[in-house]
Amino acid sequence: MGNADYLYPSTNDHQCAHRVAIPPPQPFFKSFKNSLKETFFPDDPLRQFKNKTPSRKFILGLGYFLPILDWAPRYSLQFLKADLIAGITIASLAIPQGISYAKLANLPPILGLYSSFIPPLVYAMMGSSRDLAVGTVAVASLLTASMLGQEVNASENPTLYLHLAFTATLFAGLLQASLGLLRLGFIVDFLSHATIVGFMAGAATVVCLQQLKGILGLDHFTQSTDIISVLRSVFTQTDEWRWESAVLGVGFLFFLLITKYFSKRRPKFFWISAMAPLASIILGSLLVFLTHAEKHGVQVIGNLKKGLNPPSFGDFVFTSPYMSTAAKTGMITGIIALAEGIAVGRSFAMFKHYHVDGNKEMVAIGTMNIVGSCFSCYLTTGPFSRSAVNFNAGCKTAMSNVIMAIAVMFTLLFLTPLFHYTPLVVLSAIIIAAILGLIDYEAAICLWKVDKFDFVVCMSAYIGVVFASVEVGLIIAVAISVLRLLLFVARPRTIVLGNIPNSTIYRNVEQYPKTDNVPGVLILEIDAPIYFANSSYLRERISRWIDEEEDKPKSTEETSLQYVILDMSAVGNIDTSGISMLEEVKKTIDRRGLKLVLANPGAEVMKKLNKSKFLENIGQEWIYLTVGEAVEACNYKLHTCKPDSTKKESQPWNNV
Structure with a gap:
């Protein structure tokens, strides 16, 4: 049998079978090059540069890293109207969520607004998703508080803690951008669907439990995230519970859940649940201001500094032992943020029938975190709740992020004093209402029915997060997923x-x-x-x-x-x-x-x-x-x- 390129019939008279051809020999380096290309460049991004003049290649290269150059020339007034409505709608959600998630990360509330101003502007230029709405997320905020809190107490040394948050964001951005530039996006695929379902549900459970501090008006609370430590901290301080705060928190939580349920049943009224968090802050602030509830145990935000993002170039911490903590926090939160952002972007792109380039997204998300870390922002990505509102509001392009950033800028310049009387318990209610959607019990039931091993991976992540820590839960789930992969190969x-x-x-x-x-x-x-x-x-x-x-x-x-x-x-x-x-x-x-x-x-x-x-x-x-x-x-x-x-x-x- 020779080195034929085609199948040829057997020469035996008793059969008409075909023998299997041996492919022609291929030089090793050519074969190795093809393998590398298929691994790192499966989408062949260089094909558009073939047979082009140098000036055209330069323009295409800019367009590859700055997708805004592709859609901006075709931008129309009709698109602007749609993006304007979507941008204002997600701004009404981004402002209260930003303040709430910053508190969840044990950071000053103003950082939540800073992080909703600079990063969306960067993403609008570099992102390939039309529907992703950029901002802070609950899971990354929880991870930041948990991992940095092991090294530095945010209450005792707030300045060092703040600087470590900026440093962790820088490391996260560098990792994300490097993965995109080096075409290593497949690393994120090791976070399987089952792992993400269990991890997110576990993180959501821990976040909800930690909000008992705000709901009950407690001054002192554990830095640990496991359920046993949290419940012990709650029930050993029963004499510190404040009924005024609890009544206010339960009332606003009920209001937020009712609006979410109504909008889910009537999709045309999606804007009601989107506006509900901002309405809660306004109503809560008015209630506290009129009743002077801050004098009766209801904690408030206090003064928020007016003005745009101050630079933080000189605030990075590159000294031992804090640098290793910041790097570890940045890498773990960066991977989680990437997985969430890319998954959300691809999900909505599927509905609108366009393609989201995973490596471009990594470069865009990484760049916006690098730039954000230099201007007093902490980790951002594309949260599902905000992106869903953006999608339902009818956004056409990433310009909706620019509109949102302009609305946040207006708030930073003129409206921050109005948040002085915002009760912390309302922020806790906003976090709980937003985070409950991450507990996807239907997906867990489906995993049980379809694949018991995936269900084990999911529950391992959930139990690890809830009973140990966020990092332990993630490591357990990834380890079991990799073990399963090895078993498939080995057996x-x-x-x-x-x-x-x-x-x-x-x-x-x-x-x-x-x-x-x-x-x-x-x-x-x-x-x-x-x-x-x-x-x-x-x-x-x-x-x-x-x-x-x-x-x-x-x-x-x-x-x-x-x-x-x-x-x-x-x-x-x-x-x-x-x-x-x-x-x-x-x-x-x-x-x-x-x-x-x-x-x-x-x-x-x-x-x-x-x-x-x-x-x-x-x-x-x-x-x-x-x-x-x-x-x-x-x-x-x-x-x-x-x-x-x-x-x-x-x-x-x-x-x-």
Whole structure:
């Protein structure tokens, strides 16, 4: 069999089977280059630069990193009207959420507004999603408070804590942008759907429990995030509970949940739930101002400094031991923020039938966090709640982020004194109402029904977050997911195939119980690439299949096992350990007086089998394009040149 590019018919007269062609040899460096290209550049971003003048390439290059240059020239008044409505709507949500999430991160509330001004402007220029609304998120805020709080107490040393938050944001941005520039976005894929469902639900549970501090008006609270520490902190201070704060908090929480429920039932009125947090802040502030509730145990925000973001270039902390804490916090929060932002952007892009470039998004999100860290912002990404409001409001482009930023800028310049009497309990109610949507119990039920292992991963993440810490829960879930991946590689399935009656189709005998066994032939399908990690297992499993087949009771007329066909359709690749395994399997089969037959090995497998001389060892006439042709050839040989029924140890099969 030569190095043909096409399949060609066998020269045997008794069959019209086709042999499997060996692909033409390819230089190593070219093959290696193609593999790298497929790994890091599957979307082939350079194809648009081919056959272009240098000036055109420069413009296209700018357009690649600044998508605003692509859609801005086509921007119309109709788009502006839609984006104006969407921008104002998400601003009404971004302002109260920003203040609330900053408090959740143990940062000054004004940082929530700062983080809703600069980052959206950067993303509007660099982001590829039309629907993503940029801002702070609850999970990243919780992670920031949890991880930085282990090193520095925000109450005792607020300045150092603030500077560490800026430093962690810088590290997160550098990591995110680097992943995008180096085309390493596939790393985020290790956070499986089950991991994210469990992690988000666990984080949401912890966040809700921590808001009991604000609801009950407690002054002192644990820095730990696990449920036991939180509940102990709550119930050991029963004498500190303030009923005024609790009544106010429960009332506003009920109001927010009712508006969310109404908007969910009537999607046209989505703006009601979007406006509800801002309305709660206004009503709560008026109530406190008129009743002087701040003198009766209701805590308020206090003074918020007017003015735009002050620079924070000189506030980064690069000294030991704080730098390592900031770097670790930045890397973990950065990965979580990336996973959430890209998932949200792709979800809404699917509804509008356009493409979101994952690597572009990483560069955009990373750049906005780098720039934000230099202007008093902490970690931002694209939260689902805000993006959903942006989508439902009918946004057309990323200009809605610019409108939102302008509204936040107006608030920073003129309206911050109005937040003086905003009760903290209202912020707690806003956080709880927003975060409850992250507890996706329907997804967990679906995981249980579809894949029990995924459910275990989900619950491991949830339990780890709730009973240990956010970091521990994430590490446990990722570790179990990676372990599952390794098990899939190390223990691939081998399936016995049978013939669908009146056809040449061969399928899993367990899936199709009415399939017919082929007398004298054992057909096994290997369901994964063959590597060093699974070669020993496959060798032992194939031997057990042969033992089981030979041990089956047979009638005197039935043909004993003579051929073992390996269906290689699913074997996309093979390494030297895998080739050695096949050689050992062939020796074992030869000693038993049987014959090994291969069906449909792929191009990469054929190339390596040819170079290793395994094809010469097995005989080129024992490799077929389909299982049907292999069975036909075996049946022909069984009936025309039947082997000696007496199997002798170490007696090789004679070539037919």
